[in-house]
Amino acid sequence: MVIRTQGLSFSFGNQQVVKSLSLEVPAGSIYGFLGPNGAGKTTTIKMLLNLLQASEGSIQIFEKDLQTNRIEILKQIGSLIEQPAIYQHLTGKENLMNRAMLLQVSEERVNDMLNLVQLTSAAGKRAGQYSLGMKQRLGIALALLDDPKLLILDEPTNGLDPNGIIEIRELMMRIVKEGKTVFVSSHLLSEVEKMATHVGIINHGKMMFQGTITDLQNISQPHIYIETDNSVDAANLLKRNQIDIAEVEANHLLVPFLSTQQMGTINTLLVQNGITVYTINKQYKDLEKLFLDITKSN
Numbered sequence: 001m002v003i004r005t006q007g008l009s010f011s012f013g014n015q016q017v018v019k020s021l022s023l024e025v026p027a028g029s030i031y032g033f034l035g036p037n038g039a040g041k042t043t044t045i046k047m048l049l050n051l052l053q054a055s056e057g058s059i060q061i062f063e064k065d066l067q068t069n070r071i072e073i074l075k076q077i078g079s080l081i082e083q084p085a086i087y088q089h090l091t092g093k094e095n096l097m098n099r100a101m102l103l104q105v106s107e108e109r110v111n112d113m114l115n116l117v118q119l120t121s122a123a124g125k126r127a128g129q130y131s132l133g134m135k136q137r138l139g140i141a142l143a144l145l146d147d148p149k150l151l152i153l154d155e156p157t158n159g160l161d162p163n164g165i166i167e168i169r170e171l172m173m174r175i176v177k178e179g180k181t182v183f184v185s186s187h188l189l190s191e192v193e194k195m196a197t198h199v200g201i202i203n204h205g206k207m208m209f210q211g212t213i214t215d216l217q218n219i220s221q222p223h224i225y226i227e228t229d230n231s232v233d234a235a236n237l238l239k240r241n242q243i244d245i246a247e248v249e250a251n252h253l254l255v256p257f258l259s260t261q262q263m264g265t266i267n268t269l270l271v272q273n274g275i276t277v278y279t280i281n282k283q284y285k286d287l288e289k290l291f292l293d294i295t296k297s298n
């Protein structure tokens with residue numbers, strides 16, 4: 001395991017915000033650390049980066065105790081929490097060169113990182129003029145300069161537009177292909193499901209679920225949401241074709257999602273039988289519904 005915590009707890013005054021958390025983050029994973037706002041994600045991340053001292057419990061990173069191997073461990077972690085520390089009046093490349101000099105990293109590495117985060121063509125532009133997504137990617141490039149084995153990102157897609165979100169997601173996948181481990185927090189289930197290999201879900205500081213993305217999908221299947229001119233006829237038609245129906249309402253029906261192919265088959269089937277399809281899409285459960293599923297399955 002790249003990260004393993006046992007009984008990790010933290011209190012602000014008498015408010016316990018992290019409760020006996022046991023994280024297990026395997027090497028080479030994209031670990032999605034999921035929880036609603038205020039669940040304790042940032043506090044946990046700060047403990048992993050030794051910015052806060054745990055009230056109780058232990059943290060092992062790279063199979064070593066964080067408290068007794070602090071410097072050695074932290075040297076191999078790149079992180080981005082809250083806003084990236086960027087000089088707005090310097091260009092993207094100058095920001096990286098500045099840090100590269102401190103770390104004694106070559107210009108070649110700077111160029112490679114610009115390439116990895118797809119900022120090569122904007123390298124000469126002032127960082128102050130970058131979009132939020134570009135700033136986040138520059139922040140990630142800064143975190144990667146020293147070639148860390150583990151990258152910890154706190155809500156890197158917060159506030160980004162859909163395009164920016166996709167760029168960050170694709171970037172994480174490229175980073176993992178380079179043999180690194182990525183620990184990334186989010187409050188959006190749909191976001192985590194698209195990129196993570198492993199998931200830990202917390203609520204009120206407590207671990208609700210931890211496992212692979214497949215384990216999670218087994219508990220919480222997404223649905224296909226279908227709006228047609230006649231829900232009842234549509235549902236009957238699908239049932240006659242051995243397709244399960246999860247819910248029928250006057251204006252829509254829900255079918256458990258199996259695959260994108262199945263979605264296409266359903267669409268064709270409905271249209272060919274004279275039913276007008278207004279909407280058909282994959283719908284993820286929100287965190288609240290997922291918590292209910294998890295509680296039921298426990």
Ligand SMILES: Nc1ncnc2c1ncn2[C@@H]1O[C@H](COP(=O)(O)OP(=O)(O)OP(=O)(O)O)[C@@H](O)[C@H]1O
Binds near residue numbers: 036037038039043187
């Ligand atoms: N410095 C602080 N002093 C007192 N309470 C704090 C402090 N920082 C955070 N908290 C409280 O601790 C709890 C957990 O906060 P934390 O920031 O870890 O949650 P989070 O899951 O990261 O949420 P968000 O996504 O909103 O940042 C919240 O109830 C928050 O109000």
